[in-house]
Amino acid sequence: MRTVNSILSVLVATAVLLAASPSLAHFGTITPSDDIVTQNDPKTLNLQIKFIHPMELHYMEMVKPEQFGVVHDDKKTDLLNSLQATKGKSADQKEKFTFWTTDYKIRRPGDYTFYVEPTPYWEPAEDLFIVHYTKVCVNALGLEKGWDHPVGLETEIVPMTRPYGLWTGNLFTGQVLLKGKPVPFAEVEIEYLNESPGNISLVIPPADPYVTQVVKADANGVFSYAMPRAGWWGFAALNEADWKLKHDGKEKGVEIGAVYWVHTQDMK
């Protein structure tokens, strides 16, 4: 089965590369081992933090993030020093790339919003830096409280749909904030995480526009998207920062992304 998947993933990547080339969407990811922790589940979560092309399964090198933590009961806990570097790649990538992982023990009921602010990533193909402020929410022990609170990042998506316990086909609605204010008509890119645990077969997009879905927010920065498959879905609202960073002595623009991940499950 592994081999079939590997072959498939090479096919996916080749097909996508042939069809696409320049506009591959980058996504910061945080994937927890569980998104709803019940009494009988293990209380220790494993979290993986990556910078990837979710549909094409391609990894990019990720240096240690600038911030990583969790908000529970409106209190922030810094978890940056718990991160361990590890390496991974898709079946068709030759070399392995760094990503980050940690274990976190759930001790109390309630919602846990994990957030990461990566170190700016230089993307020569786009002549800019990329910073994806990424979040994911894990619910614990039946207390559904906290998921709709902003973390207070430079830019972020605040869910308006409770971000766990979602069925395949559900609509996910969120609001895009930049410095705490809604972003009218923000553009939101959406991708399926092809390496989602339990994904029965790799998705092979028939043409480039299928890889990244695009929706625009309304005047209040509110967007919606219905998720057609079980697994992890990433939402990335992209804006240009009003600050610059230097690359080889020259000032370059910075793309700041507000990214949110949710998990869906088939009804059966």
Add this chain to the structure above:
Amino acid sequence: MKTLSHLFILVVVTLLLSGTALAHKVNVFAYVEAGKVYTESYFPDGSPVEGGKVLVYDSQNNLLLEGVTDKKGLFNFAVPKVDDLTIVIEATMGHKNSFKLKKAELEAGR
């Protein structure tokens, strides 16, 4: 008629089996600190279960003690026995749930 009774059985079975959220589902959470067991009973939105009955059973299903939650949904008691405990919350209207507090946690929290 048969279909109806089947439906009824299905509903009953579903209610018995479902550990997941019904609209007024109650929850109880417990932890041990300095020889005391602290319980918190709440609805999914975080509002406390006030005046709920708490029943504490040992691993042999013997009732060790019982109590009533306060305005904040809290009820505390001294560790009654170092054993796997089942803590049951009974709210009004038959809303009920339980929490298993493992022996190891009681030992660690002494």
